[in-house]
Amino acid sequence: MQLDYYHIATMLGVKRMKIMAIDWKKVAHLAIDHEIESKRELATRAGIHYNTLYNEGEFKSSTVDKLAALFGCEQTDLLTVVEADLKKVIARSNVGKFQESLVLA
Secondary structure: OEEOHHHHHHHOOOOEEEEEEEOHHHHHHHHHHOOOOOHHHHHHHHOOOHHHHHOOOOOOHHHHHHHHHHHOOOHHHHEEEEEEEHHHHHHHOOHHHHOOOEEOO
8 A cells, every 4th residue: 555645644633734934924024124116126136036926835945045135134034834734735845746655564
């Protein structure tokens, strides 16, 4: 029988998990403090794609690096811990694409 991360977690009763996410409210406040007037200006000045500002959940570490460099802060200043539905987290992640299935005897 093969089990993936989702099935193992649900067997253990896990339905939600904590993940790191960009705190877009903090980013918005820092943008105001730096006199950045629009999302397009923020994306241009940070060197990230405009659509990145609308991504909820999944993000690249390079996005956090670029935003932190723009604002002169630490990457951790821009992150927060949020609770998320396990099934949605796994569906959006690369875990399912790259994991090796566990084989239980």
